[in-house]
Amino acid sequence: EGSVLDQTFHYVRPQENGNKLDTRWMALKCPNNSACAGLLVAACSPHVPGGGLGMQCHRYAMDDFDGPEDKLKQRVKHAGELVAKAETEFCVDAAQMGVGGIDSWGNKPLPEHMIPPDKGFEWSFWLRxxxxxxxxxESRALALAALARRPERAA
Structure with missing residues (x-):
């Protein structure tokens, strides 16, 4: 629990950060006097081990954290160049690769921490x-009740 700004860690070179694993739900609250109070992001993934998902939210563009594989072409090259936005961006993942290889400055994650590109995932989440x-x-409970009333999809 905390503010969206508190979720970002300013590494020297901006990179993906703040991911919360096995998350069942995340509530993003709007500022006071907003038309809505907030948005609930709730995992609905019985096929993902644990049922939770990876979730993160930031007041920065997600593309600013980790751009192209060629880091010389990355748009934002230093944490001091990050510009906070008025909007909140969030990301929901079923899985995420390990943080790195033997070193943290260029090697890919070790094979046991990689996600094979041909591996399929079935996952879903609600936005309410x-x-x-x-x-x-309470909002999550209402979403679960709505799902329980929904007819099964045809196989």
């Missing part, structure tokens, strides 16, 4: 706005 009167947990 909530009001000032609803707590995020």
């Amino acid at each position: 706005p909530f009001t000032d009167e609803e707590a995020p947990a």
Whole structure:
């Protein structure tokens, strides 16, 4: 729990950070006097081990954290160049590769920490706005109830 700005770690070279693993839900609250109170992001992934997903949110463009593989072409090259936005960007992942190889400055993750490109994932999540009167947990309960009433998809 904390502010969106607190979720970002300013590495010298901007890179992906702040990911919370095995997350069941995340509530993004709007500032006071907003038209909505917030947005609930809730995992609905029975096929993902643990059922949770990887979630992160930032007041920076996700593309500013880790650009192209050729780091010389990365748009933002130093944390001091990051510009906070008024909007919040969030990312939801089913899986994420390990943080690095034997070193942290160029090698790819070790094979056991890589995600094979041909591996399929089946995962889903809900996006549901909530009001000032609803707590995020109540909003998740309403979303679960709606899912329970939904007819099964045809196989």
